[in-house]
Amino acid sequence: MLKTFIVGIVLGVAGAAAALYLYPAVDQHREASIVSVAANGGNIESFHVNVPMDRILVGAPDRKQPLPAGMEWPDDPLFQDIRVELFKIRNARDTVVGVAARTVAEDASVDVIDWVLHLPARGSIFVNMQPEPQEGGFRVGDLRAGSREFVLRDGSMTERWVPDTSGEEDAPQGRIELVTTLVGGQEAL
Amino acid sequence: MKYLIALLLGLFVGAAVFAAGLIYNPFLVDRGLSPLSVTDSEVISLNFSSVPSDAIVFTNDGESRVEPFPEKVLQLWEPSIRLTSATATVMRDARSRTAGIGIKFSSRSERTRLLRGEAIVDSVWYVYRPGRGSLFIEQSENYWTFLREVGLPAYRSSANNWKGTWIGDLTVGPGALGTAAVTGGAGPLQGLKMQGLESLTTTAYSIDDGPVAAEGRLLIEMPGAVEDFEDEMSRE
Numbered sequence: 001m002l003k004t005f006i007v008g009i010v011l012g013v014a015g016a017a018a019a020l021y022l023y024p025a026v027d028q029h030r031e032a033s034i035v036s037v038a039a040n041g042g043n044i045e046s047f048h049v050n051v052p053m054d055r056i057l058v059g060a061p062d063r064k065q066p067l068p069a070g071m072e073w074p075d076d077p078l079f080q081d082i083r084v085e086l087f088k089i090r091n092a093r094d095t096v097v098g099v100a101a102r103t104v105a106e107d108a109s110v111d112v113i114d115w116v117l118h119l120p121a122r123g124s125i126f127v128n129m130q131p132e133p134q135e136g137g138f139r140v141g142d143l144r145a146g147s148r149e150f151v152l153r154d155g156s157m158t159e160r161w162v163p164d165t166s167g168e169e170d171a172p173q174g175r176i177e178l179v180t181t182l183v184g185g186q187e188a189l
Numbered sequence: 190m191k192y193l194i195a196l197l198l199g200l201f202v203g204a205a206v207f208a209a210g211l212i213y214n215p216f217l218v219d220r221g222l223s224p225l226s227v228t229d230s231e232v233i234s235l236n237f238s239s240v241p242s243d244a245i246v247f248t249n250d251g252e253s254r255v256e257p258f259p260e261k262v263l264q265l266w267e268p269s270i271r272l273t274s275a276t277a278t279v280m281r282d283a284r285s286r287t288a289g290i291g292i293k294f295s296s297r298s299e300r301t302r303l304l305r306g307e308a309i310v311d312s313v314w315y316v317y318r319p320g321r322g323s324l325f326i327e328q329s330e331n332y333w334t335f336l337r338e339v340g341l342p343a344y345r346s347s348a349n350n351w352k353g354t355w356i357g358d359l360t361v362g363p364g365a366l367g368t369a370a371v372t373g374g375a376g377p378l379q380g381l382k383m384q385g386l387e388s389l390t391t392t393a394y395s396i397d398d399g400p401v402a403a404e405g406r407l408l409i410e411m412p413g414a415v416e417d418f419e420d421e422m423s424r425e
Contacts, residue, residue, distance in 0.1 A: 004192045008199015009206065016207040017304065025301045025308075029268035056263045057246045057277055059290075070259035071246055074279050076287045078319050084290060086246065086275055088267070096267035099275050101292045103317050112375040114323050116315045120273045120296035124313040126325035128374045144380070145372035147313060147327040151363075 028121040034092045042155060042183040047117065048162075049087040049100070050172040056086035056099070081106040089117060089178070100178075115141065115157065117178070123148030125180070127157045137161070143182065155182035212337055217306030223358050223408070224366040225386045231411045235280040235316060237291055239389060239403035245290075249274040255399035272297040280316060280407075289318035291407075298329065308333040309361075314387075314407065322376015324409065326385050328369030330359040339394050349396040358388045371409055385409045 035043045049055075058067040060083040066073065073079065083104045091097045098119035105112040113129035129141030138160035146153050163174040225232055241247035241258050248257040250271045251264035265273050273296040282288040291314055298309035314326035334357055343351035360369045364384055371383035386408045393401035 001191060001195045004195040005199040005202075008196040008201075009203035010199075011196075012200040012203015012205075013207045014203075015200065016204040020211075020304050024299060025303055026272065026297045026299050028272060028296070028299055031269055054263075056248060056275065059245060059277065068246065068259055068262040070261055073245065074287070074290075076279075078287050079290065082290060082317065082319065084277060084292065084317075086277060086292070088263070088265070088270065095269070097269045099265065099270055099273060099294055101275075101277075101294075101315055103290075103292075103315065103323070105317060105319065107320060107322075107376070110322075110375055112317065112323060114315065114317070114374050116292065116294070116313060116325065118273070118294035118296070118313055120270055120311075121299075123311075124294065124327065126313075126315070126372060126374065128323075128379070144374055145325050145327065145370070147363075147370075148311065151327075 030121045031091060031093075031095050031097050033122075038181055042181050045180050045182070046092050047089045047097070047100075047178040047180070048094075049089055049176040049178075050094075051174055051176060053172055054088040054090070054096075056088065057084065059084040087176075089119075113139065113141070115159070115178070117180075119149075123150045125150045125153075125157075129157075129159065143180075150182070152184060153182040154184075155180060157181070211303065211306075212341065214306065217333065223386055223388070224368055225384065225408045225410055228410050233409050233411060234283045235288055235291065235407040235409070236283070236285070237278045237280050237405050237407075239391070239400050239405040241276070241399060244276050244278040246277045247274065248276075254397065270296075280318070289316055289321070291316045295330075300329070303333075306333045307331055307361075308336055316407070320376075322378045323374030324378065324383075325372045325374055326369050326387075326407065326409075327363065327372075328360045328385070328387060329362040330387065331361040332359065335359070335389065335391070339391055340396075343394050343396050350401070351394045352392065355391045356388070358386055360386045360388075368410075381412055383410055383412060 035045050038044050059073050085102045087100045088096045089098045089100045101116045103114045111131035115127040118124045124147045126145045127141040128144050129139045133139050138158045141157050143155045157180045160177045162177050164171045248262045250266050276293045280289045280291040293314050295310050295312040298311045301309045310330045316324040339355050361367045369385040371385040373379050373381040388406045391403040395401050
């Protein structure tokens with residue numbers, strides 16, 4: 001019986017180790033990417049934010065109704081010209097695939113419009129937008145950095161406000177459309 | 190029958206021995222010295238409270254132990270973002286003056302390997318400092334030591350909490366020296382590549398509420414070209 005007990009201990013150790021090795025501790029849900037190929041090369045991927053339902057935070061001074069309710073924006077002169085928004089972002093199938101932050105700041109020397117898109121199963125991208133809108137009402141920005149899947153990518157992103165014209169009762173006011181055009185960058189030697 | 194009971198008892202003891210060996214494995218220890226503590230370059234320090242209720246906004250899936258703040262914030266319950274949390278918080282400089290705003294997105298990583306003592310979280314920071322531009326910080330964090338030295342003792346405590354002092358570096362990559370990759374956005378740091386490190390000091394932790402008293406710190410190694418600018422701004 002002692003031999004059986006010892007065999008049990010060995011099997012218990014081996015079984016626990018095997019289970020920990022084989023069973024993933026973390027399994028991120030993945031949505032299939034919807035990517036098209038640009039005529040001059042690169043991958044085009046489209047995301048959007050339904051406003052107001054995808055807004056997590058609108059942080060700006062002097063807002064009468066804070067979002068979320070109960071949020072207290074710091075009462076510091078340093079934050080006087082900063083507006084920070086957090087969103088959920090959706091893919092072309094209108095499925096939530098990540099979260100994003102948009103920061104707008106008016107600085108003495110430079111106007112800042114930055115986006116950070118975080119797609120948990122894939123990685124993140126950081127885009128610095130040009131403050132002046134282009135003809136057609138959209139802004140263009142350059143990919144400054146990326147993580148994981150996007151770490152060796154170069155490219156750009158556009159942002160555009162598209163008001164809702166469906167007239168449906170539960171339709172969003174509109175959406176912020178984000179289109180990324182990314183190409184494979186070169187690995188530093 | 191008695192052999193079956195002996196085998197089952199053995200299996201249980203074996204699994205328990207394995208779990209104890211994993212938790213108390215002396216080879217899975219903290220790295221100790223921060224790589225940025227021996228650099229010759231200037232290092233800027235940005236401090237922030239790691240207590241969710243001290244943040245401007247903290248949100249997660251709404252079912253985790255740490256509750257979103259404020260209560261009515263939108264929760265990240267959708268399958269793709271269920272293992273993600275988002276935080277917006279005030280960043281302070283080394284003299285505890287307000288320095289800017291920081292946004293952190295953290296997601297539990299599929300590269301987690303508990304067998305190797307790796308409880309990995311992939312996270313990114315966006316930090317905006319008025320007049321000094323923006324920073325994007327990409328990192329992998331390892332919470333294994335924190336879980337072992339703070340989370341587990343809190344769990345084993347009859348009051349479900351832990352008090353003491355735990356200081357440790359969380360960043361383990363993607364840099365070769367276990368540092369975070371920092372990129373300058375707008376402003377004087379635009380386009381610059383730097384290294385960073387996130388560390389955590391915890392003095393109280395509750396199983397029910399998460400961190401009760403905890404202070405985080407981001408260290409960023411500045412390239413030589415902007416050190417003069419940072420000095421000038423600090424004097425103002």
